[in-house]
Amino acid sequence: ENEQAILLDVEVNIPDLGTEIVRLKSKLDNYTIDLDCITVNDIKTHGKMLPEFPAAIDKYRYMREMAMYCYLLKLCAQKFYNLENPTIKSNFLVVSTIPQYYTKVFPMTKKLFKEGLDEFRYLLKLAAIALHFKNSEEAEEWITNH
Numbered sequence: 001e002n003e004q005a006i007l008l009d010v011e012v013n014i015p016d017l018g019t020e021i022v023r024l025k026s027k028l029d030n031y032t033i034d035l036d037c038i039t040v041n042d043i044k045t046h047g048k049m050l051p052e053f054p055a056a057i058d059k060y061r062y063m064r065e066m067a068m069y070c071y072l073l074k075l076c077a078q079k080f081y082n083l084e085n086p087t088i089k090s091n092f093l094v095v096s097t098i099p100q101y102y103t104k105v106f107p108m109t110k111k112l113f114k115e116g117l118d119e120f121r122y123l124l125k126l127a128a129i130a131l132h133f134k135n136s137e138e139a140e141e142w143i144t145n146h
Contacts, residue, residue: 067116
């Protein structure tokens with residue numbers, strides 16, 4: 001499939017604060033769901049030489065975006081296709097915006113996936129804290145003290 005949106009409410013439990021619902025929306029560029037494997041492909045344009053793209057993954061935290069996409073698609077695969085614990089693969093499909101306009105596929109590594117998923121979870125917690133306090137100063141104070 002191409003350009004499919006996934007909307008999901010996530011229940012985030014923060015110790016000492018309780019539970020908040022964080023609404024997520026993502027739009028996957030391309031994905032496949034097979035019998036035991038899901039693959040997410042994310043198209044990226046890059047204004048530099050293709051060998052420099054790994055630095056862009058780190059700079060723009062693309063691994064966090066990709067981890068979120070994979071996580072959400074895994075939930076969809078469980079719900080709609082009863083896939084339990086599928087293999088997850090993901091790729092950055094990169095197009096250089098400078099002549100010769102080369103393209104290259106950069107697979108997402110396990111290390112990047114773990115880093116991206118950890119950041120995604122952390123940001124979900126920050127969003128839940130912000131929703132709980134509804135005041136940025138109170139939220140920052142709580143985060144500083146915990």
